[in-house]
Amino acid sequence: MTEHRTGxxxxxxxxxxxxxxxxxxxVTKIVVCCGSGGVGKTTxxxxxxxxxxxxxxxxxxxxxxxxxxxxxxxxxxxxxDNTPRQVKGIDTEGTGGELHAMMLDMKRTFDEVVQEHxxxxxxxxxxxxxxxxxxxxxxxxxxxxxxxxxxxxxxxxDEWDLIVVDTPPSRSALDFLDAPARLSRFxxxxxxxxxxxxxxxxxxxxxxxxxxxFGLFSRAVQKILGAQLLxxxxxxxxxxxxxxxxxxxxxxxxxxxxxxxxxxxLLIASPERxxxxxxxxxxxxxxAERMPLAGLVLNRVHRSELPGLTADEAERAAAxxxxxxxxxxxADALRIHASLLRQTERETRVAATFSDAFxxxxxxxxxxxxxxxxxxxxxxxxxxxxxTAGQP
Amino acid sequence: MxxxxxxxxxxxxxxVVTGKGGTGKTSVAAALALGLAEGGRRVLLVxxxxxxxxAQLFGAEPLxxxxxxxxxxxxxxxxxxxxxDAEEALLEYLEMFYRLGAAGRALRKVGAIDFATTIAPGxxxxxLTGKVKESTTRARDGRRVYDAVVLDAPxxxxxxxxxxxxxxxxxxxxxxxxxxxxxxxxxxxxxxxTSVHVVTLLEEMPVQESLDAIAELRALDISxxxxxxxxxxxxxxxxxxxTKAELKRGLTAAGLAADAGTVAVLQxxxxxxxxxxxxxxxxxAELAELGLPMVELPLLARGVDRDGxxxxxxxxxxx
Numbered sequence: 001m002t003e004h005r006t007g008x009x010x011x012x013x014x015x016x017x018x019x020x021x022x023x024x025x026x027v028t029k030i031v032v033c034c035g036s037g038g039v040g041k042t043t044x045x046x047x048x049x050x051x052x053x054x055x056x057x058x059x060x061x062x063x064x065x066x067x068x069x070x071x072x073x074x075x076x077x078x079x080x081d082n083t084p085r086q087v088k089g090i091d092t093e094g095t096g097g098e099l100h101a102m103m104l105d106m107k108r109t110f111d112e113v114v115q116e117h118x119x120x121x122x123x124x125x126x127x128x129x130x131x132x133x134x135x136x137x138x139x140x141x142x143x144x145x146x147x148x149x150x151x152x153x154x155x156x157x158d159e160w161d162l163i164v165v166d167t168p169p170s171r172s173a174l175d176f177l178d179a180p181a182r183l184s185r186f187x188x189x190x191x192x193x194x195x196x197x198x199x200x201x202x203x204x205x206x207x208x209x210x211x212x213x214f215g216l217f218s219r220a221v222q223k224i225l226g227a228q229l230l231x232x233x234x235x236x237x238x239x240x241x242x243x244x245x246x247x248x249x250x251x252x253x254x255x256x257x258x259x260x261x262x263x264x265x266l267l268i269a270s271p272e273r274x275x276x277x278x279x280x281x282x283x284x285x286x287x288a289e290r291m292p293l294a295g296l297v298l299n300r301v302h303r304s305e306l307p308g309l310t311a312d313e314a315e316r317a318a319a320x321x322x323x324x325x326x327x328x329x330x331a332d333a334l335r336i337h338a339s340l341l342r343q344t345e346r347e348t349r350v351a352a353t354f355s356d357a358f359x360x361x362x363x364x365x366x367x368x369x370x371x372x373x374x375x376x377x378x379x380x381x382x383x384x385x386x387x388t389a390g391q392p
Numbered sequence: 393m394x395x396x397x398x399x400x401x402x403x404x405x406x407x408v409v410t411g412k413g414g415t416g417k418t419s420v421a422a423a424l425a426l427g428l429a430e431g432g433r434r435v436l437l438v439x440x441x442x443x444x445x446x447a448q449l450f451g452a453e454p455l456x457x458x459x460x461x462x463x464x465x466x467x468x469x470x471x472x473x474x475x476x477d478a479e480e481a482l483l484e485y486l487e488m489f490y491r492l493g494a495a496g497r498a499l500r501k502v503g504a505i506d507f508a509t510t511i512a513p514g515x516x517x518x519x520l521t522g523k524v525k526e527s528t529t530r531a532r533d534g535r536r537v538y539d540a541v542v543l544d545a546p547x548x549x550x551x552x553x554x555x556x557x558x559x560x561x562x563x564x565x566x567x568x569x570x571x572x573x574x575x576x577x578x579x580x581x582x583x584x585x586t587s588v589h590v591v592t593l594l595e596e597m598p599v600q601e602s603l604d605a606i607a608e609l610r611a612l613d614i615s616x617x618x619x620x621x622x623x624x625x626x627x628x629x630x631x632x633x634x635t636k637a638e639l640k641r642g643l644t645a646a647g648l649a650a651d652a653g654t655v656a657v658l659q660x661x662x663x664x665x666x667x668x669x670x671x672x673x674x675x676x677a678e679l680a681e682l683g684l685p686m687v688e689l690p691l692l693a694r695g696v697d698r699d700g701x702x703x704x705x706x707x708x709x710x711x
Contacts, residue, residue, distance in 0.1 A: 037413025037547060038597070270414065273695070274445075306657040309648065317646035330642020332628040333662045339625070340661055342693055370667040372596040 017295030017362035019048065019387045023056045023162070028264050030155065030257070031164045031294075034176060035268035036278040040299035043373050043382060044268050044366075045166035049099050050090055050376060051383035052162050057095030059161040061154060065104040065147045065168040082108045084154075089376045109146040110136040113250075131236035143168040144176045145251065152254040177258075177285060264294035269354075271301050271347035271365075276354050283358050295362035297386065298351055302343045302368055311345075314338040364389035398709045399428055399540075404587035404617060406528045406580070407542045410551040410605065411591030412598040416622045418445040419696045420591045420689065421544040422471075423704035429469030430709065433539035436527050437462065437473045440520040441546060446473045449696065457481075459527070463698070472538075474527070481519040485573075518557045518570065521577045528585065548590065548605035555581055555588070556612050587617030592679070594621060594672040599679060606682060619684050620708075621676070623691040627669070634662040 022028055033045045042064055049062040061084045084100035092098060114132075115123050126132050136142060147168055154163050167176040257263060265286055269275040279296055286293040314334040321331040355363060366385050373379055407424060411417035418439070425437040436459060439446050444454045450462050455475040462473040530537045546554045558578040561570055580586060588609055592602040606616055636655050643650035643658075679686065689707050692700040 037549075039414065272414065275414065304657070304661065306654060306661075309654065313648070317643075317648055321642060321646050324645055327642040327645055329629065329632050329634055329638050330646070330658075332630075332632070333634060333639060333642075333658045334646070335626075335628055336661050336665045337658055339693070346695060370664050371671055 015295075015360055015362035017297065017364035017389070019051065019364065019383075019389075020055070022264055022294055023048070023052045023058065027262060029160075029162060029262040030151070030264070031162065032167060032176075032258070032263060032265050033165065033268050034167050034265060034282055036275050039268050039270040039275050041268045042166045043379070044266070044297055044299060044386070045164050046101070047373075047379045047382035047386060048266075049087075049101070049164045050379045051387060052164070053092050053097035053099035054090055054095065054380065055097075055383075055387075057092065057097040059098045059159075060164060061100045061102065061160045061162075062164045062166070063102055063104065063147070063150060063154065064166040065106075065143060081105060082150075087376070090380075104143075104147055104150055106143050106146045107136050109150055110142065113146075113149055125235070129236045130232050144178075147176065148254045149250060152250060152257065155257060177289070177291075259289065259291050261292055263292055265291055266294050267296045267361075268299060269296065270299050271350050273350055273353075276350050280354055280357055283354075283361060293361060295364060296354060296358075298347075298363065298365045300368040301347055301351075301365040302340055303365075304337065304340050304344060306337065307341065307344075309337065311338040311341040314341070399431060399433065401709070402428060402540075402587075402617075404585060405536075405538075405540055406524065406586040407540065407617070408545045408551075408555070408581075408586065408588040409542060409591060409620075410545045410548050410588060411620075411622075412548050412601045415591045415593050415598050416696070417547070417591040418443075418449060418544050419701065419704065420589075420620055420622055420708075421542050422446065422449050423689075423701045424589075424708055425471045425540075425542040426463060426465055426701055427705035427709040428540040428542065429463075429465040429471050430467055430705075432468035434469065434537070435471050436538045436541045437471055437544065438476060438524055438527065438541060439474075439544040440476045440524070441544075442475070442477065444475060445544060446475065449701070450698070476520050476523045478516045478519045481523040485519065485522065515561065515570065517554050518561055518574045518577060521555070521557055521581070522573050525577050525580050528580065545588075548601040551588070551605055552608035552612060555609070555614055557581075582613050582615075584615075586615075588614055589617045589620055591620045591622050593623050594675050596671070596675065599675045602679070603682075606684075616682075616684055619679055619682070619686045621679075621686060621688045624688045625691050629662060629666060629669075634659055634666075 022031070031045075031048060033041050033048075035041050045062055045064065049060045052058045052060045082102065082105040084102040087099040087101050090099050111127065114126055118126070144167070147165065151163065151165055154160055258265075265282075267279040267282055269279040283293060283296070285291075315338045318331040318334040318338070321327040321334070351363070351365070355361075364386055366382065366389055369378070369381070373382060402424070407421075407428075409417050409421040409424065411420070422437060425435045429435040437446055439455075446462065447453060447455050450473075452462060452473075455473055457475065457477050457480040459472045459474045461470050463471040465471065524541065524543055527538060528541045545551055556578075557574045561574040590602045590606060592598040602619065606619075609616060636659055639655045639658055640650045643654065648654070687708060689704050692703065694700065
């Protein structure tokens with residue numbers, strides 16, 4: 001049943017993404033939902049969680065990293081903290097599944113990592129440092145890195161049969177993959193070593209022992225940043241120094257898990273140019289990094305049950321009806337039909353840019369719902385729609 | 393109406409355009425820049441997130457760190473575009489104020505700039521907004537270089553933090569040039585020169601995020617210009633009920649097939665339209681409660697190209 005996951009490399013027939021096959025496969029332990037902002041990632045992740053628990057009897061945890069707390073709303077939870085909470089209102093009587101959900105608390109996760117890798121005294125110093133405070137809440141990539149860290153933690157407990165991850169609403173979906181490497185690069189960077197040199201040798205001032213060739217450089221830094229800032233900075237890097245090895249090792253381990261066949265990456269997009277382009281970038285990366293790409297989910301796709309009446313015909317007929325009396329309603333109904341068909345055409349064109357580039361990546365299109373999803377019933381409907389989208 | 397009067401309806405000189413991802417804020421920012429360039433004006437369109445969204449929109453090569461002309465507007469106006477990069481901005485800043493030269497290059501070589509902007513992300517935002525401030529206030533021979541600057545800003549989820557530069561840096565730098573720089577940016581953002589516009593679709597999530605962002609910005613004393621409703625569909629069907637009998641009669645009158653299947657599908661499509669419109673109306677009412685001026689932009693039937701951007705520009709200016 002791993003066919004669909006490795007399929008992108010071999011299968012050349014028009015591939016449909018089969019959600020149920022993926023969720024029924026006991027090998028699948030992690031589903032990562034990636035895509036740009038505003039494409040329904042969180043909803044898709046939650047819907048997959050509901051279906052996995054209800055239909056496939058799995059013990060699922062959905063990890064969301066979205067600060068808008070949307071998953072909380074749609075799952076009827078008032079508060080999501082850093083620990084998984086069981087979701088009520090789902091029907092798992094027949095299957096014995098369970099659904100839990102949690103929202104990543106970035107700062108708290110970072111604090112936990114620090115505590116785990118250093119002594120209580122060091123941890124206290126780190127927490128008090130203004131650089132740590134800035135970095136733990138705003139470092140570009142901290143969210144992604146901490147999401148990885150949390151995923152690693154959840155995976156490590158063996159408590160979960162399936163982990164569904166909703167990736168952060170990044171600038172770029174690729175940030176999720178790049179964050180650990182960026183952190184490693186940062187920790188290995190020359191700048192950090194430069195700053196650490198005096199700290200490591202017990203020096204007092206950050207730049208006092210820097211070699212003469214950097215004199216010009218250190219003067220420049222002093223001039224721009226000021227002495228107080230440098231003191232804080234040196235304290236921070238010195239304190240962090242003790243935990244670097246642990247940091248990097250964890251990030252590398254999580255990256256390896258993501259390459260393992262137990263993981264399935266799902267690209268999520270809406271049928272819009274930017275969203276599909278972003279999905280294509282991500283697909284390229286996944287293929288290049290040999291990461292298991294399960295498929296593309298196109299959310300909020302429109303379709304008409306009456307493609308035989310073309311947009312042009314409908315518009316012409318509407319214009320003709322405008323010249324008559326008492327046919328306003330039909331004229332408008334025809335215009336609605338025409339605009340629906342035009343939207344469908346536009347969406348098909350956009351979707352084709354992806355399938356032309358990645359013909360073997362299975363795809364599923366989920367029809368737009370008239371209103372947004374607010375509850376478990378809505379998630380169940382989306383999950384079912386996603387599952388049937390993959391059936392021939 | 394004359395061009396002068398039209399552009400004067402957008403009185404700020406720095407227009408910050410934000411919106412939830414997927415609402416089309418980059419297209420709206422570009423259209424606003426085109427609109428503000430009418431009457432022979434010169435406008436700078438800036439992006440700060442390294443997405444190269446402007447270049448893609450205009451079908452141009454990726455933008456370097458340079459102000460390049462990206463569009464001309466009838467009447468002699470032009471739009472220049474700039475993709476601000478934090479590293480480049482810092483080097484430029486150092487050059488301008490400290491004449492660092494070789495030392496500046498050394499900073500980059502050892503990764504100092506990457507380091508500084510990584511460890512103190514607030515610093516990155518100060519550099520980005522600092523560059524925006526510089527281009528907004530730049531003058532040559534006693535004349536402003538740009539009549540208006542339009543910033544394609546980070547999305548609603550990050551806009552508060554992005555614009556609240558002083559708070560982010562105050563923690564780190566209590567004295568010195570970073571503090572001075574961020575204070576300068578902060579006062580520009582809170583002055584009448586700046587206006588923040590929020591782009592949204594009439595959908596629940598974007599509207600909710602817009603409301604959250606507006607509340608956040610107001611709490612920061614940053615004033616909101618307009619709410620821009622993007623992708624608005626023409627109002628069809630009014631208050632009408634759509635009956636099968638009526639559709640059957642109408643289809644027959646139009647000489648189209650009027651079988652039960654066709655009628656049922658058209659009725660379903662009309663009902664779905666009415667459901668969505670009902671939702672849109674309640675969202676519109678929710679936004680109207682904010683008491684901010686709203687402008688509506690039509691859904692572009694053929695996607696966003698230069699013609700589409702010009703149509704949006706006209707809708708923005710003609711309002």
